[in-house]
Each structure stands twice: as C-alpha cells, then as structure tokens.
Amino acid sequence: MKVVVDMNTCQDHGQCVFAAPEVFRFDDTGRLTHLPNPDDALSDAVEEAADVCPLQAIRSER
Amino acid sequence: MCAPVVVVGAADVTVVDPLPLPMLAPLGELLATELCRRHERRGVRFALGRHVTGFAGRDRVTGVRLDDGGTLAADVVVESAGSIANTAWLAGNGLDLTDGVLTDTHLRVGGRPDVVAVGDIARFPGLRYDGVPRRVEHWSILTDTARHAARVLATHLAEAESGARAGSDTGVNTGAGTGPATGVDGDLAPFAPLPTFWSDQHDFRLQSFGAPALGTADARVLYGEPSWDVVVGYHQGGQLVGVVALGGQAAVAAAARHRATLLQQSPTT
Numbered sequence: 001m002k003v004v005v006d007m008n009t010c011q012d013h014g015q016c017v018f019a020a021p022e023v024f025r026f027d028d029t030g031r032l033t034h035l036p037n038p039d040d041a042l043s044d045a046v047e048e049a050a051d052v053c054p055l056q057a058i059r060s061e062r
Numbered sequence: 063m064c065a066p067v068v069v070v071g072a073a074d075v076t077v078v079d080p081l082p083l084p085m086l087a088p089l090g091e092l093l094a095t096e097l098c099r100r101h102e103r104r105g106v107r108f109a110l111g112r113h114v115t116g117f118a119g120r121d122r123v124t125g126v127r128l129d130d131g132g133t134l135a136a137d138v139v140v141e142s143a144g145s146i147a148n149t150a151w152l153a154g155n156g157l158d159l160t161d162g163v164l165t166d167t168h169l170r171v172g173g174r175p176d177v178v179a180v181g182d183i184a185r186f187p188g189l190r191y192d193g194v195p196r197r198v199e200h201w202s203i204l205t206d207t208a209r210h211a212a213r214v215l216a217t218h219l220a221e222a223e224s225g226a227r228a229g230s231d232t233g234v235n236t237g238a239g240t241g242p243a244t245g246v247d248g249d250l251a252p253f254a255p256l257p258t259f260w261s262d263q264h265d266f267r268l269q270s271f272g273a274p275a276l277g278t279a280d281a282r283v284l285y286g287e288p289s290w291d292v293v294v295g296y297h298q299g300g301q302l303v304g305v306v307a308l309g310g311q312a313a314v315a316a317a318a319r320h321r322a323t324l325l326q327q328s329p330t331t
Contacts, residue, residue, distance in 0.1 A: 012311060013260060014318055015202070030311030052205045054260075 001040050001062050005032065009057040019052050020045035076107040076134055078114055078126065088259075088270065090278030090296065093308055096288040097268070100308075104264055109134065114141075147183040147197065161185055162197040167252035169211045175218050175246070180207035189254040190327055191273050191303065200259040210253045217246045256325055257304075267307070269314045272296070272324040274304030285316040293317045303327070 003023060005016075010032050016024040017032070023046055027033045038046060040062065050058040077084065083094035084101075098108060109128060118125040118133055125135045147162040157172045158164035162185040165171050169178045169186055179185075182199045184207050261268040274281075277296025284305065285293035291309030293316045295302050302324065307317035 011262070012314070014314065017318070018321065026311070026315055030315055048209070051209075052202065054201055 001043055001046065001060055002037060003034055003046060004036075004059045005034055006055075006057040006059075007032075009055045010053075011055055013054050015052040015054060016049035016058060019049040024049060074107075075105070076109055076136075077101070078109045078112055078128065078134070080111065080113040082111050084108070084110075085268075087278075088275045089268075089306060090274065090281045090294070092281055092283075092288065093292075093294050093306055096292070096308060097263075099289075100264065100266065145199070149183055158185075164195055167254075168214045168246050168250065169207060169253055170214065170246075176215065178211040178214055180204070180211045186253055188273075189252055190256065191276060198257060200257065202258050203255070206255040207253070210250075210255075213250055214246050217249055221245050256321070266309050267314055269307040269317055270304065271306075271317060271321050272302070272304030274306050277303045284320070286313060291316070293320070295320065301327070 012026070012030060012032050014026065014032070016034075017026060020042065022035075022042055023038045024032060024034045043060070043062070046058075046060045050056075050060055081087075083091065084098055086094045089097065098110075102108065112128045112130060114126045115129050116127040117123050117139065118127055123136060123139050125133045126139055127133050149159045149163055152159055152163065155172065162183040163171050163179040165179050165184050165186045166173075167187050167189060169180065169184055171177050171179050181204050182197055184203075185195045185197045186207075187193050187195045256271060257273055259270050274294075274296040277298045280297040280300075282295050282297070283292060284295040285291075286309065288308075291307075291313035293305055293307045293313055296304040296306070302320065304324070305317045305320045307313035
C-alpha cells in the first residue's frame with residue numbers, strides 16, 4: 001500500500017507513531033518519517049494512524 | 063484551564079485567571095510556574111487569583127473590571143469560560159444527563175445494548191485510574207470513543223444476527239452455526255483509553271500522557287530541566303500515572319518514551 005504524509009501540514013504530534021510504529025517514526029531531528037510503501041498487512045494500523053492524526057495529514061491507498 | 067492567550071498581532075495581552083497559576087490542576091506547581099514564566103518572557107502579563115466581574119465600555123468594550131476593584135483596559139476580550147455538554151435534547155429517555163451522558167464501560171447508555179455515546183459528551187468510567195465516570199474534552203477522545211463504540215455496535219449486531227438465525231431454525235439444531243453467542247461483555251476489553259492532550263503555545267509544546275492531575279503531589283523531573291526542554295513525571299502511590307513534556311521535540315519524544323509504562327497500568331475492571 002502507499003502512504004503519503006503532507007509534511008507541510010504535519011506538526012510532529014506522533015499520534016501516528018503510537019498507532020502504527022512499524023510504519024511511522026521520528027527521525028534524529030524529531031521530524032516524522034515513514035515507510036512510503038508498507039506491506040498491505042499493516043493497512044489496519046495505517047488506517048488508524050490516519051484517523052488519529054490531529055492535522056489529518058496522512059493519506060493511504062492500496 | 064487558564065484563559066487562552068491570543069497572539070494575533072496583539073500589542074498587549076493580559077491573562078486573567080482565578081487560579082494562582084495557569085493550568086495548576088493538570089500540571090502542578092513546578093510546570094505551571096514554568097509555563098507562566100515562558101509566557102511572561104514573551105511579554106504576556108497575568109492577573110492571577112483574580113476574576114472578571116464585568117465589562118467596561120458602552121458601544122464597545124473598553125476594559126474588564128476585576129474583583130479587586132481594578133480595571134484592565136482592553137480593545138478585545140476573549141472569554142474562555144469552559145463548556146457544558148449539549149444533551150438537553152436527550153431529556154425524557156431515562157438517561158443520566160447530570161454531566162454529559164453517563165455510559166457503562168463500553169460506552170453504552172441507559173442499559174441499552176444498541177445505543178452508544180461518543181466524543182466529549184460521553185461520561186465514561188475512568189477504568190485506568192479510579193473508575194469515576196468523567197467526560198474528557200481532549201481531541202483524541204473523538205477517535206478513541208468512536209473506535210470502541212463502533213466495535214461495540216458491530217459485535218452486538220453480529221451477536222443479535224447469529225442469535226436470530228439460531229432462533230429461526232426449526233427442528234434439530236445441526237450445530238453448524240457460529241457456536242455459543244459471545245457478546246460485547248465477553249469479547250471486548252472495556253474502554254480504557256490512555257488520556258492525552260497537547261497545546262502549542264508560542265514556539266513550545268505542552269504534551270501530556272496519562273493522568274498527571276492525579277499525581278501532582280509527587281511530581282519529579284524525569285528529563286531535562288524546567289527552563290529548557292523538560293519532562294515531569296507524576297506519581298500516585300509511588301507509581302507513575304502521568305507525564306507532561308514542556309518544550310521542543312526532544313521533550314515530547316522523551317515523554318513518549320514513558321507511554322508504554324503508562325499503558326501497562328491495568329484497568330480496574
């Protein structure tokens with residue numbers, strides 16, 4: 001699946017990291033980074049991450 | 063909660079707060095003092111332990127009158143008086159509407175299996191801490207309650223459906239159905255989200271996990287130092303019950319590292 005994060009909107013809250021740590025994490029500078037093409041098996045976690053983002057900055061598609 | 067600071071090109075901002083320190087209840091004295099200091103360093107003034115008794119001005123506001131007899135001049139006044147739940151429309155249904163809508167540990171209302179309350183009007187038992195039902199007005203409660211409530215309804219509907227199918231069988235039950243009905247109470251863990259809130263103020267963030275308000279009597283600096291990036295841990299009975307970060311990304315990331323510990327607190331079912 002494909003995951004796209006609008007980095008202009010993202011404010012590094014990290015709710016996505018809590019919801020799907022296999023896909024989202026903070027880099028050394030504290031900015032969000034993510035797998036652009038995670039396995040489809042992670043789609044539930046990715047969907048939850050998209051739901052809990054306070055800025056609604058995450059989009060995913062199969 | 064303290065009155066919000068409005069920074070929209072405002073030359074002069076004064077925050078009037080009846081509390082001795084802004085956000086004293088959820089932060090405790092150490093962090094509330096530091097928070098106040100950071101605002102003051104950026105030119106915000108505070109009238110603490112004071113409240114507004116009236117507005118001055120005729121055609122438009124020219125100031126606010128305080129309980130100590132003084133008046134603060136103002137061109138714009140922002141009033142942050144909190145909120146009450148909009149539940150009047152639910153009257154007459156036998157629901158507990160004393161503060162929001164009282165739910166059980168699965169967000170169900172009025173003892174019904176098929177009606178749930180979500181969002182910040184849901185007053186649900188705080189299973190993670192003392193079991194007391196409370197409303198939560200923070201952003202994350204929307205997705206937290208919605209996710210659990212949807213599972214509750216889906217589980218109930220599936221159970222009702224399999225029950226109806228079994229009931230409509232005539233003659234011998236072949237046992238080829240879904241097996242014994244497992245309901246919400248048997249199948250789903252009760253609703254016990256980890257509370258969290260955040261606030262972006264000036265160029266710093268306040269980030270909380272857990273219930274710091276329950277542990278302000280035993281607050282310890284876990285990371286950093288109050289004047290820069292800091293994480294304060296709040297303890298009840300020696301156990302960590304909440305963490306609050308104040309500062310930049312390093313502080314927030316440090317607070318997040320305690321989240322796993324906070325999640326491990328088993329709900330008081």
